Amino acid sequence: MAAWLLRGLREGVVTTRYPRRPDDYGESFRAAVSVVPSAASPSDARLADLCPTGAISVETDRVLLDRGRCVVCGRCVTAAPDRFKFESGPEVASVRRAALVVPKAGEEGVDLDGLREGLRTQVKAFRRSVHVRHVDAGSDGSEEWEVSALLNPVYDVQRLGIYFTASPRHADILLVTGAGSIGMLDPLRTTYDAMPDPKVVVAAGTDATSGGLVHPSYATAGGVAAAVPVDVWVPGSPPSPFSLLQGLILAMQVLSGEAVGR
Amino acid sequence: MSAAPPTVRLAPDELAGAVGERVAGGRRFAGLVASGDDAGSTILRAFIAGGPSFEVVETELPAGVSEYPSLTPSVPAASWYEREIHDLYGITPAGHPRLDPLVLPLAGTDRAHPRPGSSTAVGQLTLDRSPLPAHVTGEGLFTIPYGPVRSGVFESVEYLVESYGEDIPHLRTRVYYKHRGIERRFSDLRIRDGVLLAERVEGTASVAHAVAFCQAVESLTGVDPTPAADLVRVVHLELERVACHLDSVIRHTEGSGQAVAYARMSLHKERLMRLRARLCGHRFGRGVAVPGGVSGPLLLEPADALAGIEALEEAIAKDMAVLMQTPSFLDRLRSTGTLPSDVAEIHGALGPVGRGSGVVNDVREDRPYGGYRLLGVDVAEPEPAGDALARQRVRLEEISSSFSLVRRALDELSASRAEPTWCRDMPEADGLGVGWVEAPQGELLYLVEVRRGRIIRTAPRTASFHNLALMPQAFRGDILTDFVFIEASFGLSMAGVAR
Numbered sequence: 001m002a003a004w005l006l007r008g009l010r011e012g013v014v015t016t017r018y019p020r021r022p023d024d025y026g027e028s029f030r031a032a033v034s035v036v037p038s039a040a041s042p043s044d045a046r047l048a049d050l051c052p053t054g055a056i057s058v059e060t061d062r063v064l065l066d067r068g069r070c071v072v073c074g075r076c077v078t079a080a081p082d083r084f085k086f087e088s089g090p091e092v093a094s095v096r097r098a099a100l101v102v103p104k105a106g107e108e109g110v111d112l113d114g115l116r117e118g119l120r121t122q123v124k125a126f127r128r129s130v131h132v133r134h135v136d137a138g139s140d141g142s143e144e145w146e147v148s149a150l151l152n153p154v155y156d157v158q159r160l161g162i163y164f165t166a167s168p169r170h171a172d173i174l175l176v177t178g179a180g181s182i183g184m185l186d187p188l189r190t191t192y193d194a195m196p197d198p199k200v201v202v203a204a205g206t207d208a209t210s211g212g213l214v215h216p217s218y219a220t221a222g223g224v225a226a227a228v229p230v231d232v233w234v235p236g237s238p239p240s241p242f243s244l245l246q247g248l249i250l251a252m253q254v255l256s257g258e259a260v261g262r
Numbered sequence: 263m264s265a266a267p268p269t270v271r272l273a274p275d276e277l278a279g280a281v282g283e284r285v286a287g288g289r290r291f292a293g294l295v296a297s298g299d300d301a302g303s304t305i306l307r308a309f310i311a312g313g314p315s316f317e318v319v320e321t322e323l324p325a326g327v328s329e330y331p332s333l334t335p336s337v338p339a340a341s342w343y344e345r346e347i348h349d350l351y352g353i354t355p356a357g358h359p360r361l362d363p364l365v366l367p368l369a370g371t372d373r374a375h376p377r378p379g380s381s382t383a384v385g386q387l388t389l390d391r392s393p394l395p396a397h398v399t400g401e402g403l404f405t406i407p408y409g410p411v412r413s414g415v416f417e418s419v420e421y422l423v424e425s426y427g428e429d430i431p432h433l434r435t436r437v438y439y440k441h442r443g444i445e446r447r448f449s450d451l452r453i454r455d456g457v458l459l460a461e462r463v464e465g466t467a468s469v470a471h472a473v474a475f476c477q478a479v480e481s482l483t484g485v486d487p488t489p490a491a492d493l494v495r496v497v498h499l500e501l502e503r504v505a506c507h508l509d510s511v512i513r514h515t516e517g518s519g520q521a522v523a524y525a526r527m528s529l530h531k532e533r534l535m536r537l538r539a540r541l542c543g544h545r546f547g548r549g550v551a552v553p554g555g556v557s558g559p560l561l562l563e564p565a566d567a568l569a570g571i572e573a574l575e576e577a578i579a580k581d582m583a584v585l586m587q588t589p590s591f592l593d594r595l596r597s598t599g600t601l602p603s604d605v606a607e608i609h610g611a612l613g614p615v616g617r618g619s620g621v622v623n624d625v626r627e628d629r630p631y632g633g634y635r636l637l638g639v640d641v642a643e644p645e646p647a648g649d650a651l652a653r654q655r656v657r658l659e660e661i662s663s664s665f666s667l668v669r670r671a672l673d674e675l676s677a678s679r680a681e682p683t684w685c686r687d688m689p690e691a692d693g694l695g696v697g698w699v700e701a702p703q704g705e706l707l708y709l710v711e712v713r714r715g716r717i718i719r720t721a722p723r724t725a726s727f728h729n730l731a732l733m734p735q736a737f738r739g740d741i742l743t744d745f746v747f748i749e750a751s752f753g754l755s756m757a758g759v760a761r
Contacts, residue, residue: 003584004522014529025536030543052455073458073549135411136418138442141757142465142546145509148415149535152528166413181760182387183367183439184418187411213459218376218384219443238465240545 015156018090018242019249026242032067032087032235033077035103047083050076053206053213067092068100068209071237090242093202093234093250097225100209100233129161130252133171133195137188137224138181138214142238143205147175149241150248162248168194173251174228175244179207179214180221192228200251202232205239212237266481267696269318274306274330277321281308282336284319290610290623292316293728294333294343295709295721296351298377301325304351308333308340309696309707309723311610314629316696316707323353332358339609342731350376350445365441365760378445379711379719387441402426408745410439417756421745429741433734440760448720453479453553453688456710456717461548463722464758466506469498470701471708471722472551477631477697478710479553483688489636490682491555493671496633497567498547499699500664500671501538505531506702506753507614507657507664508578513750514654515585518594526581530574537570555685564676568669575665582658595651599736599748603646609732612725613704614660615752618653620646626700637670639663648736650751657753690715701725703754726758 016023047063048056055069056076063083065076076084094100134147150157151164165171168191176188192201203224206212211222224230231254234247272280285291292309302325310317323330332355333340342364344355349366352375367387374385409420418439424432444463448456460475461468473495480486487495508531515524535545541560542550550556560567585591601611606619616623625631626639642659645652697708704725711718729752736748 004520004526004588007526007581007584008522011526011529029539052458071458072544074543075454134415136416136440138440139417139757140462140465141417141755142468144415144417145466145535146545148512149528149532152532153525154529154532164415178418178440179442181440181442182389183441184410186389187418187439191411207462213455213462214442214444214447217443217447219387219441237462237548238546 014153015159016154018245023090023242026090026240028088029090029240029242030072030074030086030088031090031240031243032092033065033070033072033074033084034087035063035065036083036085037103038083047076047080050079053210062103064101064103066101066210067235068097068206068233069212070235071206071212090240090246092236092239092243093232093247095232095250095254097209097230097233100235129163130172130255131163131165131170132173132175132248133165133168133191134175134177135184135188135191137176137178137184137208137227138220139178139205139207140238143177143207146238146241146244147177147204150244155241155245157245157248160249162252168192169196171195172199172255173248174199174201175204175248176201176208176224176228177204178224179211179217180224180226182219182221185221185227188224188227198255200231200254201228202234202247202251203230204234204244204247206235206237209233209235266693267315267318269320272319272321274321274323274327277306277308277319278331278333278336280319281310281333281340284310284312284317285337291337291339292610292705293707293723294340294347295723296347296353297379297711297719297721298351300380300382304353304377306330306347307709311623311628316629316698318696328352329354329356331356334358339728339731342727350378363438365438367438376443376446378449378721381449384443384446400426403431410436419756419759423742425742429739430737433737435730435733437730437756437760440756442761444761445719445721448717451717452715453712453717456720457552458548460708460720460722461546463761464701464703464724464726464755465546466509466755467502467701467703467706467758469495469502469547469550470699470706472548473499473632474697474699474701474706474708474722475710475720476551476553477699478695478708479688479697479712481695481697482691482693482710482712484691485554485686485688487555487632487686488683489633490675490678491684492633492636493675494556494560494684495551496637496671497560497668498538498542498550500667501534501541502547503664503702504661505534505538507661508534510657510750510753511582511585511654514595514650514747515591517746517750518591520585520588520591523581523585523588523591530578530581533574537567537574540570541567552685554688555683558684560675564672568672571665571668571672575662578661582661586658592651594744594747595654595751596649598650598744599740599751600738601648601732601736603648605735606648606732610728611732612728613700613702614653614656615729615732616704617642617644617656618751619648620644623705624700625698625705629698631698633671636674637667639667650747653751653753703758704729722758722761724755724758724761726754726756730754730759
């Protein structure tokens with residue numbers, strides 16, 4: 001026992017200070033793809049063919065990318081680096097599905113500073129703890145690793161008052177992974193119904209948002225919204241622990257009635 | 263890469279005899295996959311391990327024929343494969359002892375079958391609430407359904423524990439909840455999109471799946487990756503193995519309440535995932551393998567990568583040494599979940615599950631491919647005890663041999679002076695290719711059929727699927743509280759089972 005204690009102490013503090021402070025690794029992680037603002041005419045329909053999941057659409061005056069469908073394979077970034085680029089930083093989750101389509105109408109960028117200030121004050125203000133129930137609705141298995149990573153000493157979500165629970169009766173947040181396999185829709189709905197109000201649903205990952213590469217399929221519903229009402233969307237294939245953490249903080253905002261229209 | 267596998271074609275009623283003869287002769291049954299076409303005929307292919315490739319024993323069931331003599335009575339390991347084919351193709355193996363649905367629900371069997379390989383219309387699955395009937399009957403016996411929603415962050419699966427309290431005389435698994443119809447989804451994809459989907463069949467073994475898929479495609483064209491590209495693949499494959507094995511250890515420490523060990527091992531895993539991301543831009547190594555090689559060089563200089571790997575290796579080894587002397591940890595694993603050697607041998611158990619019961623089937627050694635032909639492999643010594651502790655020991659040895667392979671691969675990469683070709687041009691080639699990789703869970707086989715640049719059929723045969731059928735056999739004399747250790751020590755991915 002003493003041997004273990006010493007080993008733990010010798011390591012020092014390894015925990016990130018996100019969201020109070022930016023995190024170097026979180027900032028450098030390729031979390032999403034963005035459309036590069038360009039003066040050139042975008043009406044090149046071949047850009048849409050680059051994407052294996054149909055996330056890119058070309059309109060007469062602009063190119064749109066739906067992060068809810070994007071699996072961040074980077075094929076468009078490699079083929080057309082003047083049109084697409086990787087976006088770093090954890091802040092990719094949204095409380096509106098439509099907001100995952102970038103660039104948003106009328107704006108090319110996102111007010112990241114404002115968003116981060118919101119996250120910081122939110123965490124400071126949040127005195128109550130929240131309990132999270134995870135359900136896998138047809139994931140590829142990698143999402144579960146990233147969700148579990150939130151409990152490791154680096155992310156240590158307990159420091160923010162976030163706890164994982166086995167019982168839906170204790171849960172405030174339902175964190176759902178996977179493309180929405182037909183077999184899991186019923187158990188997922190049952191879990192949701194067993195949770196007390198108020199409750200918030202987080203769709204964790206591109207698969208949970210749209211079915212990703214797995215959809216269309218005779219055995220999936222193309223995302224978990226088929227079974228439960230989703231409040232927070234976290235893109236990524238799989239989403240990084242930082243993106244999941246930001247999604248959970250957004251869910252806390254929704255719970256406390258402070259959801260920003262992002 | 264190897265040429266097309268040696269193939270024997272037989273009449274449907276000769277298949278069971280031919281496969282049974284080979285297995286009786288000491289060769290290993292490695293799987294059975296089906297492939298349908300639009301005209302309604304179905305080809306069944308049994309893979310037999312032995313020699314430098316896998317022998318394929320196949321038979322064609324013409325349209326209208328939906329029955330053939332079952333392999334299972336003479337080759338019990340074929341049982342799950344035949345159940346799955348029955349689900350997906352509506353083909354009945356006559357004489358199969360227990361043809362319960364496996365990947366599809368119990369109800370609604372009247373819908374059109376998915377028949378991967380064909381492009382005919384498929385009936386959308388429907389919700390199903392029917393319970394499986396109990397198998398064991400007797401006074402005081404009851405069934406505990408455990409899942410599909412689990413108590414913790416786990417993949418969904420339902421275990422049906424038939425018990426009279428603590429002992430578990432019988433266990434069944436129901437995997438259909440996670441069935442995503444992946445094999446049918448491969449149909450008609452372009453090859454480069456197929457790689458992306460392969461990475462998502464079993465997401466924790468993304469690199470292994472991508473490489474096995476690519477090797478199957480490469481075997482069609484006859485174009486091998488350059489040695490440098492092969493070495494980059496080895497680096498990612500072996501780091502993926504370490505990550506999966508660490509995950510199994512983490513679940514053991516969590517289950518046995520070793521809070522500090524749990525925190526330490528989770529920290530090591532996080533650092534490893536970050537190192538993997540620094541090497542390729544993705545924490546799970548996605549996007550690395552492409553047909554013809556790899557998408558690019560390692561993103562770290564070999565010296566920097568080596569420094570990171572050596573630091574990690576040392577930290578893990580030190581903590582593992584303490585863990586393997588912590589009695590409260592060892593007590594939970596010792597004599598828990600014993601899989602008898604003879605059962606493992608007959609079934610052809612794969613990966614750490616097989617090795618933990620004294621059965622060594624390592625495709626890196628038996629049928630070397632890619633960078634392993636250059637580097638060689640020190641396959642972990644078998645641990646004949648068959649319990650969770652033996653499987654844990656095997657994993658620890660594999661972690662150290664994986665690190666050693668990564669170091670050697672990095673040495674070779676830094677020794678080459680000229681800028682190598684990372685990806686060779688692939689000519690278009692039609693046909694049926696087979697690729698194999700020793701994934702973290704064990705031998706992974708890919709069958710890929712291509713026509714005019716499009717995928718006709720992709721059948722990933724995962725070690726998770728093959729080994730999960732063995733799990734009930736490991737419950738002899740174990741009680742409910744041992745469950746977590748048996749499951750974690752098998753280290754399987756349900757995504758790879760249900761697909």
